[in-house]
Amino acid sequence: MKQMIAATRRDPVLMGLWLSLLVFALIWFAPFVFIVFTSLKSSPEIMTSGAFTPPGALVTQNYATAWNRGGFDHAFFNSVFVTVIKVPLGLMIAALSAYALARMKNRWNKLVLLFIVFGTMIPFQVMLAPLFTLVNSLGLVDTYLGLILPYLAFGIPYQIFILHSFFKSVPKELSEAALIDGASHFTTFRRIFLPITLPVMAALLILDFVATWNEFAMALVILQDADKWTLPLGLMSFQGQFSNEYGQLNAAIVMTVLPAVLVYLIFQRYFVSGLTSGAVKG
Amino acid sequence: MSSVTIKNLQKSYGAVDVIHGIDVDIAPGEFVILVGPSGCGKSTMLRMVAGLEDISGGTISIGDRVVNDLAPKDRDIAMVFQNYALYPQMTVAQNMGFALEMAGHSKADIARQVARSAEILGLEPLLDRKPANLSGGQRQRVAMGRAIVREPQVFLFDEPLSNLDAKLRVQMRAEIKALHARLGTTILYVTHDQVEAMTMADKIVVLNAGKVEQIGSPLDLYDHPANKFVAGFLGSPAMNFFDATITQNTAQLADGQRVPLGARAGEVAEGQQLTLGLRPETLTLDPAGPLQGRVKLIEPTGSETFIALDIAGQDATVVLKDRLEAAAGDMLRFDVTQGRIHLFAAQSGLAL
Ligand SMILES: Nc1ncnc2c1ncn2[C@@H]1O[C@H](COP(=O)(O)OP(=O)(O)OP(=O)(O)O)[C@@H](O)[C@H]1O
Ligand SMILES: [Mg+2]
Secondary structure, eight states: OHHHHHHHHHOHHHHHHHHHHHHHHHHHHHHHHHHHHHHTSOHHHHHHSOTTSOOSSOOOHHHHHHHHHTTHHHHHHHHHHHHHHHHHHHHHHHHHHHHHHHHSOOTTHHHHHHHHHHHHHSOHHHHHHHHHHHHHHTTOTTSHHHHHHHHHHHHHHHHHHHHHHHHHHSOHHHHHHHHHTTOOHHHIIIIIIHHHHHHHHHHHHHHHHHHHHHOOHHHHHHOOSGGGOOHHHHHHHHHHHOTTOHHHHHHHHHHHHHHHHHHHHHHGGGOOOOTTTTSOOO | OOOEEEEEEEEEETTEEEEEEEEEEEOTTOEEEEEOSTTSSHHHHHHHHHTSSOOSEEEEEETTEEOTTSOGGGTTEEEEOTTOOOOTTSOHHHHHHHHHHHTTOOHHHHHHHHHHHHHHHTOGGGTTSOGGGSOHHHHHHHHHHHHHHTOOSEEEEESTTTTSOHHHHHHHHHHHHHHHHHHOOEEEEEOSOHHHHHHHOSEEEEEETTEEEEEEOHHHHHHSOSBHHHHHHSSSSOOEEEEEEEETTEEEETTSOEEEOGGGGGGSOTTOEEEEEEOGGGEEEOTTOSEEEEEEEEEEOSSOEEEEEEETTEEEEEEESSOOOOOTTOEEEEEEOTTOEEEEETTTOBBO
């Protein structure tokens, strides 16, 4: 650790990289500061103070008002429900499929993988209209299932693709040792592959959580009943109705983003690399 | 412990044949080593015994069961991989107990058996560590521990020592041999290191390009190699070979030097072309000896002296027990130990 710090100090390239990272971080962080500050100011203060001046007196009333006026209790519940089912379920299916494709002998594996990768290449905007027709014909418009199924269909292929290449890189002797030890494929997956995949799974979970939580286009097409709306839809409608209530609008934005930030903070500690080290040598 | 019987074993990957009909009999409790150059099919053969590769032809029996179609876990074998293949997120104890757990043993039973095996290999202090926190030698030992916990009928080892440094390898060689003496389990062991083969095996199987060259005890193969390949493969430094013609009960080399054949003179005909094989340690310094060579390089190891020579236009090596004051370019004469002369047919390479 000390050495790393020393190296950072001396190496101009690292210094440069570090500085540019800092600049990028600031650029990304600026709107967030603006939003949080504004959400805590009263309307008159917003008009009179600069965007980046910290709020004088903290006004938390914006949050309560926005929550009630925007019907966020429904939207929040819908988002949580959809995300909490879709994200873990999708990851599990993806991990199991990726394991099967990487480690179970089958001459169709390559073809199936190709098919899956092909699925990731079609931009989903192209598929929105056909997707609506399909969901509609299944009678699933305005249902959670009608949203979760397309979410799964669009999320899983990427995850399979990434997990498959990860599983492929696990030394095959590890599977073979488990096979000799009498483990079934499922046990091998659960006891050996899953634990060493944790960092990758954590990364995928965060990405997928954020993507699902913020997903707008598909939800807009499939959910028409305002009671079924997810947070991004609720936020949009709120913005349409109360666009001059800056304080409340920004409070609504903060409430929408906060869960994603929390999930990130919770799971980022699983990003520990090198979990396979020590498995094999040479 | 069980016998292992391999009959006419064949393996092909698509159109490529890698193993061309191998027969090996392994008695219960025997320590058999498969040696051969890289790519000759040793690992493939071992993996077929383990059940990790399909068998293209022939049969493999463990005990009196034909195991061709049995799953690896039902063959009652344990395997130690070259790269150890320890489960990274499990502790040493969990690694060792995994097979027992899979077989449905009780927790107490697993703990007892793991403790016993750990004691045999001196692994007790490491039981709670993860593989990442072990040295290479310790990982190797854990891999062996994982194998012996199950008390299998047969141990399969695939180059288990090749990732260790030279000193540790010598130590582990002795330990594996002691382990075999203690447990008495049948062992099938793959290596490309002929020293390992010579020092550890009850029986060596020399493979080359998917075929058996010779099977026998180490010293038997060393003293009576069936052909030039086996003669050249076993022994370090390797046997010296010279093209020779039989002339008046001697083998005459390309430059006219003659090596007397002694008792073996009757076995060959005058004028016959053949290959003369002389092991490096059977040549001794003797100013009146029949062989003369020009020194190319002298390598003193401390206990021995290796001399690289040019004898009759061919490269040769001599190992002397004594120190030697000589320099590159010097001419030296050697005597040949009687009874240690090897003769091979020029074309087929078969021993005469
Ligand atoms: N999956 C495969 N497909 C095609 N050929 C293969 C495959 N696996 C191994 N071979 C070939 O089979 C031959 C034997 O391989 P094997 O791994 O048994 O050699 P080895 O004797 O163990 O060599 P080494 O000492 O280098 O480990 C090699 O020529 C190799 O190229
Ligand atoms: Mg090999």
